[in-house]
Amino acid sequence: MSIRRKLFFFLLFITGILALMGSFLILGGTNFVTAFKNSLEAMDSLNSIRELKTNIIRQRASLNRYILVEEPQELLSYEEATTALKSLFEEIRKNNPESEWLTNLETFFPEIEKESQHIVNLLKRNEKQKAIDEASTRLFPKFSNLIALIETLEKEKATEAQRTYKTSKELSQTAGVAVFSVVAFGFIMGTILLRSLYRSLMKPLEKLKKGTEEFGKGQWDHKIELSSDNEFGALAKSFNQMAENVKQLQQQAIHMDRMSAVGQLAGGVAHELNNPLTGVLGQAQILIAKTTETDPVFQQLKKIEQAALRCKKIVRGLLDFSRPSQTKFEEVNPNDLLESTMDLCEADLKSAKVNLNKKLTKPLPPVEGNPSELQQVMLNLISNAIHAMAHGGGTLTLETIFYHRALTFVDRRKGVPPQEVTGQWVEIIVRDTGVGISKEHITHIFEPFFTTKEIGQGTGLGLSVSMGIARKHGGNINVSSQGMNRGSSFHLILPAKGNPGHYMGGDRIQKEIA
Amino acid sequence: MKNILLIEDDKDVSETITSVLNNFIEHINLEQIADGSHFRNGKWREKEWDLMILDIMMPGITGFEVCEQVRSFPGTKNVPILALTGYDTLQNEKRIMAAGASRYLAKPFEINEFLKDVKELLRI
Numbered sequence: 227m228s229i230r231r232k233l234f235f236f237l238l239f240i241t242g243i244l245a246l247m248g249s250f251l252i253l254g255g256t257n258f259v260t261a262f263k264n265s266l267e268a269m270d271s272l273n274s275i276r277e278l279k280t281n282i283i284r285q286r287a288s289l290n291r292y293i294l295v296e297e298p299q300e301l302l303s304y305e306e307a308t309t310a311l312k313s314l315f316e317e318i319r320k321n322n323p324e325s326e327w328l329t330n331l332e333t334f335f336p337e338i339e340k341e342s343q344h345i346v347n348l349l350k351r352n353e354k355q356k357a358i359d360e361a362s363t364r365l366f367p368k369f370s371n372l373i374a375l376i377e378t379l380e381k382e383k384a385t386e387a388q389r390t391y392k393t394s395k396e397l398s399q400t401a402g403v404a405v406f407s408v409v410a411f412g413f414i415m416g417t418i419l420l421r422s423l424y425r426s427l428m429k430p431l432e433k434l435k436k437g438t439e440e441f442g443k444g445q446w447d448h449k450i451e452l453s454s455d456n457e458f459g460a461l462a463k464s465f466n467q468m469a470e471n472v473k474q475l476q477q478q479a480i481h482m483d484r485m486s487a488v489g490q491l492a493g494g495v496a497h498e499l500n501n502p503l504t505g506v507l508g509q510a511q512i513l514i515a516k517t518t519e520t521d522p523v524f525q526q527l528k529k530i531e532q533a534a535l536r537c538k539k540i541v542r543g544l545l546d547f548s549r550p551s552q553t554k555f556e557e558v559n560p561n562d563l564l565e566s567t568m569d570l571c572e573a574d575l576k577s578a579k580v581n582l583n584k585k586l587t588k589p590l591p592p593v594e595g596n597p598s599e600l601q602q603v604m605l606n607l608i609s610n611a612i613h614a615m616a617h618g619g620g621t622l623t624l625e626t627i628f629y630h631r632a633l634t635f636v637d638r639r640k641g642v643p644p645q646e647v648t649g650q651w652v653e654i655i656v657r658d659t660g661v662g663i664s665k666e667h668i669t670h671i672f673e674p675f676f677t678t679k680e681i682g683q684g685t686g687l688g689l690s691v692s693m694g695i696a697r698k699h700g701g702n703i704n705v706s707s708q709g710m711n712r713g714s715s716f717h718l719i720l721p722a723k724g725n726p727g728h729y730m731g732g733d734r735i736q737k738e739i740a
Numbered sequence: 741m742k743n744i745l746l747i748e749d750d751k752d753v754s755e756t757i758t759s760v761l762n763n764f765i766e767h768i769n770l771e772q773i774a775d776g777s778h779f780r781n782g783k784w785r786e787k788e789w790d791l792m793i794l795d796i797m798m799p800g801i802t803g804f805e806v807c808e809q810v811r812s813f814p815g816t817k818n819v820p821i822l823a824l825t826g827y828d829t830l831q832n833e834k835r836i837m838a839a840g841a842s843r844y845l846a847k848p849f850e851i852n853e854f855l856k857d858v859k860e861l862l863r864i
Binding site: 496497498499500501504505506515516534537542545 | 764827
């Protein structure tokens with residue numbers, strides 16, 4: 227899973243936990259507040275009822291005492307209790323306009339008040355006994371009923387207050403437990419997720435750090451082993467690719483350094499050899515000129531001359547390999563160049579008993595190049611082909627074709643991307659039916675000093691120099707072989723004149739046709 | 741009699757050239773300068789030359805400098821120069837021809853091509 231996705235899920239989880247906590251708090255809080263409010267209302271009602279009860283009892287007691295002793299103080303106490311009751315009713319009504327129990331109680335008071343006033347009037351008219359009788363039979367039972375009703379209400383309200391209080395307490399506990407559970411769950415899950423996130427961040431970071439340290443020490447072979455398919459995996463892959471490229475570049479630089487050193491050495495050796503070789507060749511040819519073919523030393527002199535000429539050729543190869551490239555380009559007809567090259571090889575063809583098969587496309591677009599260098603390449607390819615058939619004869623096929631297409635140049639070394647070059651190309655194919663090239667050799671044949679010829683037969687520079695010339699001309703040499711004793715094909719590919727897409731490749735590059 | 745000045749430091753080459761010229765061209769007077777100090781003393785100016793055969797790479801003086809000095813002296817301004825080198829590069833060829841050489845020949849050469857150039861330059 228990608229780091230971005232992990233972070234997203236982690237944030238989503240945290241948000242979910244917070245939302246859950248919020249929901250619990252809001253829901254639990256609302257229920258708790260409602261229950262608590264109900265509890266308070268029940269308590270208020272209970273208090274009011276108890277206050278009413280107290281005043282009614284006080285009212286009844288005052289009236290009772292007044293009836294018995296007829297003290298004006300008791301009447302005053304009764305009236306005060308009555309006024310207090312009225313005020314209390316009004317206050318309760320004001321706070322609870324729709325209170326049913328209050329309405330029920332209120333229905334008793336006009337009658338009680340009327341009966342009480344009647345009793346007071348009887349006492350004022352000195353009808354005490356009648357007042358006592360009527361109070362006992364009519365008024366006090368009403369008081370008793372009212373007080374009984376109030377006590378019933380008191381019990382109900384007390385029960386309700388107790389119940390609502392209990393409910394609010396339970397709700398607050400439930401909400402507390404729920405919030406605690408969510409917090410605990412969030413903490414545990416968050417810790418697990420954070421640990422996973424930390425591991426998925428720190429572990430690859432450690433590997434990357436170690437990789438860069440190893441890379442910094444020049445350990446190009448060190449690979450960062452990260453199989454994860456996230457950003458770190460991609461980073462490790464890119465890093466490994468970069469390390470591989472640097473390694474290849476370093477190897478290339480070493481190779482170029484070696485080649486440069488070899489080139490300088492070859493150039494120096496060639497120069498030093500040419501002076502004594504001038505003496506050997508020149509003196510031999512002077513002696514040859516002074517003798518006749520019948521002379522006993524003539525053949526020996528000819529052998530010296532041939533050996534010197536071969537040495538000249540080898541030294542020439544060394545010089546070609548080492549000398550800086552400075553080429554004057556001109557328009558060249560590949561068919562004409564191939565024909566003139568064949569003239570030089572005619573004797574070799576005959577002596578090797580090789581048949582020639584020409585398939586030249588005419589007209590062929592010209593190429594831009596140095597004729598002598600291109601001829602050197604053709605001569606090298608043809609000489610190699612003849613040499614490959616020297617012991618059993620065969621057929622040398624020379625073919626020229628041209629086409630317009632995109633060619634993909636592929637560097638066999640890793641890390642160098644294929645390069646596609648579109649344009650018109652001329653291809654000179656030199657095909658033989660000779661000994662062929664083994665799979666082991668085919669990847670090395672363009673390397674300097676690599677040769678399969680017998681000692682003294684080749685310098686190992688021909689194809690290397692030829693490849694260098696082909697590259698200098700924006701082209702390439704491609705080789706294919708069916709295997710040992712099944713012949714080989716060399717394809718010299720050059721950009722036709724006006725082809726804008728010259729390939730400027732590196733060393734040891736093989737070309738594949740797209 | 742054709743006066744030929746050979747400016748060459750290598751013994752093998754100078755002996756070979758001497759042999760070739762003596763064996764295949766008649767009526768020549770061949771003289772040799774083997775190093776830069778002998779060229780710098782200027783004694784070569786005292787004679788009229790029909791041909792100079794010049795090695796490009798020598799100790800003490802380069803063939804390019806020799807060529808320029810020969811061309812800058814009125815008495816040898818038009819003397820044909822055959823330049824030789826064991827280090828055959830396009831750059832060397834261009835440079836020596838620009839310095840005033842008449843022909844350029846890479847070592848080791850076959851005596852026929854050498855003689856052909858010498859004869860053409862001597863107009864014989």
